[in-house]
Amino acid sequence: MRALRWPGALLSFVAISGLAGMLVAVAVTPAVAVAGEGTSGAVAFFEDLPSYLDIQAPQQVSSVYATQGGQQVKIASFYSENRTDVTSNAMADTLKQAAIDTEDPRFRQEGGIDVLGTIRGVAATVVGGDVQGGSSITQQYVKNVLVQQCEELTGKDAADTQKKIAACYQDAAGVTPQRKLQEMRYAIAVDKKYSKDQILTGYLNLVGLGGRVYGAEAGAEYYFGVHAKDLSLPQSATLVAILNNPSNLRIDQPNDKDNGQANGYALTKDRRDYVLQRMYVHHDISKAQLDQAKATPITPKITDTANGCSAAASTYDAGYFCDYVRNQVLQDPAFGKTAADRIETLDTKGLEIHTSLDLDLQAQAQSALSSYVPATMDGVDVGGTNVTVEPGTGRVLSMVQNTSYTQSDNGGAGATAINYNADTAYGNSGGFQTGSTYKVFTLAEWLASGHTLSESVNTTEHTFPQSEFTNSCVRLGGDPWKVANAESVPASMTVQAATSESINTAFGAMAKQLDLCKIKETAQAMGIHQADGSAPDSNPASVLGTNNLSPIDLAEAYAGFANGGIVCTPTVIDSVKEADGTSITPSPSSCTRGVSQEVAGTVDYALQGVLTGAGTAATANPGDSVPKFAKTGTTDGDVQNWLVTSTTKYTNATWIGNVQGNVGLANVPFPHGTTGYSAKFGVGRSMMTYLDQTLSGGALPAPDPAMIGSVAKAPSPSSSGDSTAGSAAGSASSGQGAGSTPSAPSTPAAPAAGGAGAGAGAAAGSGSGSGSTGGGASGGGSGKGGTTGPGSGSGK
Structure with missing residues (x-):
């Protein structure tokens, strides 16, 4: 027999029984339970828990744009979490239904909590020691919102920040009855305040999908190279499968011996097929659709959203310009009081930054400069630049x-x-x-x-x-x-x-x-x-x-x-x-x-x-x-x-x-x-x-x-x-x-x-040697800690 996590089987039984009573009371008469009228002492305790949950916009990808042929083109992205918030209409119906059928079939009827599932999950957790599921979609959404808030905490230094985040994680997702009760209290309030569609959309925008990929839109783009609204039935089921256990079921590690390309991503396929079966059981797909989707192999098309200026560099030769944009943000008080605030703004607020860069001019400048100045030369640490500025505005039009x-x-x-x-x-x-x-x-x-x-x-x-x-x-x-x-x-x-x-x-x-x-x-x-x-x-x-x-x-x-x-x-x-x-x-x-x-x-x-x-x-x-x-x-x-x-x-x-x-x-x-x-x-x-x-x-x-x-x-x-x-x-x-x-x-x-x-x-042989001024060498001053000689003359 497994050891109980709480001291004494009797205490565990009493705690679970009390919890069950509260859950039943809340589930049968949620309005009364929340109001505290005619409730038991247990439900009165539940009522005293905080009910207001401040749901902030989730962390999102910031994008940097430049002009090309008169059109705005995205050249770079910055993020802590690769997420792009989208509306319900921008998500495939198959994705939304797969999530409901698999995670919470009673979602559209319940009052924010899945009573039976929660009792079963808590009981299994207490007795068995393993974290069990059973939470409704609304409860999962609440937990994800709380975790998101943890990730935005800061302390007096890096160690203090990590300490605060760890403590917050425990409060948001720890395995305790108190935490579960608070989650339920929030879930009931959220269900009363928001529509089911808003809750489902928020949930699918927050879920983790492996690594730094979060939310349906980023997941669809990362794993399949499509928008969330364009996901096929098998792709939708695969994303819902991954959110169940992102670390083990992600499909961007083809060489993984347990869940890789060689075995057709077997672990993920098993879970995907389970998702499809749940959709069939709940009459949301036909038998023919089920069979066809199950027969479809998992074929990822990994499309990574580069973080930082690497994409600007590789695609548009604009890495240095992009880096200049980043540094301008980090030094501008408009983006936050401190440098740390500005980094957070850039990496989490989903900014849409339109720049002065003309990509057609940038390409011309890079071609002109590279044609005459190689990246390396024997015997000299050679450098070359070209920059274009607009008089009257200061706008930087190109930088190479x-x-x-x-x-x-x-x-x-x-x-x-x-x-x-x-x-x-x-x-x-x-x-x-x-x-x-x-x-x-x-x-x-x-x-x-x-x-x-x-x-x-x-x-x-x-x-x-x-x-x-x-x-x-x-x-x-x-x-x-x-x-x-x-x-x-x-x-x-x-x-x-x-x-x-x-x-x-x-x-x-x-x-x-x-x-x-x-x-x-x-x-x-x-x-x-x-x-x-x-x-x-x-x-x-x-x-x-x-x-x-x-x-x-x-x-x-x-x-x-x-x-x-x-x-x-x-x-x-x-x-x-x-x-x-x-x-x-x-x-x-x-x-x-x-x-x-x-x-x-x-x-x-x-x-x-x-x-x-x-x-x-x-x-x-x-x-x-x-x-x-x-x-x-x-x-x-x-x-x-x-x-x-x-x-x-x-x-x-x-x-x-x-x-x-x-x-x-x-x-x-x-x-x-x-x-x-x-x-x-x-x-x-x-x-x-x-x-x-x-x-x-x-x-x-x-x-x-x-x-x-x-x-x-x-x-x-x-x-x-x-x-x-x-x-x-x-x-x-x-x-x-x-x-x-x-x-x-x-x-x-x-x-x-x-x-x-x-x-x-024509000028190559003209040799314009500059005149000496007796001031010493005129070495270049670029580079970390670079300096120059105390003064040289100049010529032409």
């Missing part, structure tokens, strides 16, 4: 890099979780020295301080004592700063020409006439910060791009210039809804004025020359009619290489360089006959060609004639000049006066459009 996205610590060569496009907080990257792309902030401060593009500055190699510079932020000191150029240049040049050709010595001379602190503040006003979140340095060498910035941060700043001086912080989320349709308003992009419209327009005007004639990016010019501007950047030895281009509709930033280390790329061969220096032109030309055709762009903000001064007409970047043209240094002696805005003259036709490869290939 040369590596494969992975969250694994052992992702292999050419794979990483680090997002090189992003700041440390959004991608764990330390950023990269930007080279001459940073010169735009000196140019902006130059114009804001009353100088003009027509002024000539000394361009000879020069060693500047630190004492010659003004910096109202910090006291300067240290070794003199030696500045040289990548190529031989005249002794003096106009600022316009020096900008087009990215002359280091000219910008050193300009900075000497300005306050370095003001240059830094101009950069900050345009959204610039170092990738780790700290303020940019303001030493003399910083003028030539020694700060470690992220590509998205630089794109944000240049988009601000294209937007008339108003800079908008990057954002990747357009809208968010919870599962119940409630909107969550994410923190919007913050748009602020960084520089005046006059300064922005004149900067844009000056940067148009970069794409023409002797401009450093002339070979990237796609030769169309869309107004645009650009800036290149390299660090010493071409360790890091940049190209930023912009119209009024897009800003596109390309970085190619060393993730770690200081390998000079000037003469390192890259695809299409390019080098580490010139590959950016191929990527940039390809992107501008596509973006000009799809997004285009209007007239750039007008320059201020007074800020131009007596300078030559700026060449139009809408058609490229001869890339072999000589220096433009002497061209400033003629041109428009300060009283009128110069119009762009016609220029020679662009190089023949042989594709991005042709454009970049």
Whole structure:
């Protein structure tokens, strides 16, 4: 004879007898029992138990969407439990009837509890020691609701959380008469409050079906690749079979010797056939249907819902963008007070997140970048990125890099979780020295301080004592700063020409006439910060791009210039809804004025020359009619290489360089006959060609004639000049006066459009080695804990 779980057979008998009496009283006159009128003392005790059950929305899968061909496409899912809540109409009738016939045939007649089944189950549990069934569907639903509530508990730390959850589980599903009575009390109240259809639907949305799969919809999709409404009779019976014992009856383990593919999932088939037999006994299917369904083999079509960004990476090359979305959610108070709250919101609230990502543009960007920058190279830890930002909104339209996205610590060569496009907080990257792309902030401060593009500055190699510079932020000191150029240049040049050709010595001379602190503040006003979140340095060498910035941060700043001086912080989320349709308003992009419209327009005007004639990016010019501007950047030895281009509709930033280390790329061969220096032109030309055709762009903000001064007409970047043209240094002696805005003259036709490869290939042998500034190596700063050398000069 089995040992009793309670001490003493008499005590067990009395307890069970008392329980039976209460159950009979409740079952015969449930309204009276609940009201407590004319009840026995036992039923009065039952009445005192809590009856209100707070049924919250169950945990559900959050989905991330992007745009493709004008349609919204799901690219990623996040969840703790793989569940999608659906209505009764979205479930097959065969599934609902199978559940009733098998789990609770008296479901539609009873008052929330199956009295006889519960007495039988409790008696067997007490006497035998094993947990027995017998609960009604409503009781099972109550237990599942309580368990769901347990899973949402949090504590002061991980250990405390687990302790609370374990205690809650015991209260929700433990084997005690008290727990069973409370379950029954809730079930009666639930049955009075909700319709049978609502209870059955809630039950089928909550049930566990093995692993992290919960609910009819997720179960149907996971095991059979169909929606719950499209389940066949055998499939419906199989799901109901699995919910009886998910651990043992799941059908996603084909190699299981007891219940695998080799034996036709024998354990599950036995239970499935039992379910079918119950449906036949209760006259819900015919004998012919029974026989045909039993003869149908179990053939799973496992369709996993990837959790996280892996699906976005494998299907759409959007893993890094997806990861950026996740990080934006985790840092936005709109999704919860703490990081833990925000993770819970993302993983459990069934969010529908619509993003700014254009998948057609994303595919083009990945193709362009991968065509020129391989995932791995011998002898260099190579990295490459391309990001597109929309001026005026900060919306990130595309984000790619040369590596494969992975969250694994052992992702292999050419794979990483680090997002090189992003700041440390959004991608764990330390950023990269930007080279001459940073010169735009000196140019902006130059114009804001009353100088003009027509002024000539000394361009000879020069060693500047630190004492010659003004910096109202910090006291300067240290070794003199030696500045040289990548190529031989005249002794003096106009600022316009020096900008087009990215002359280091000219910008050193300009900075000497300005306050370095003001240059830094101009950069900050345009959204610039170092990738780790700290303020940019303001030493003399910083003028030539020694700060470690992220590509998205630089794109944000240049988009601000294209937007008339108003800079908008990057954002990747357009809208968010919870599962119940409630909107969550994410923190919007913050748009602020960084520089005046006059300064922005004149900067844009000056940067148009970069794409023409002797401009450093002339070979990237796609030769169309869309107004645009650009800036290149390299660090010493071409360790890091940049190209930023912009119209009024897009800003596109390309970085190619060393993730770690200081390998000079000037003469390192890259695809299409390019080098580490010139590959950016191929990527940039390809992107501008596509973006000009799809997004285009209007007239750039007008320059201020007074800020131009007596300078030559700026060449139009809408058609490229001869890339072999000589220096433009002497061209400033003629041109428009300060009283009128110069119009762009016609220029020679662009190089023949042989594709991005042709454009970049023309520059492959040009070797734009950057000038030394005596500041040390300019190694890449990306990667966990990555840092860079104390300051390098930059060239083109």
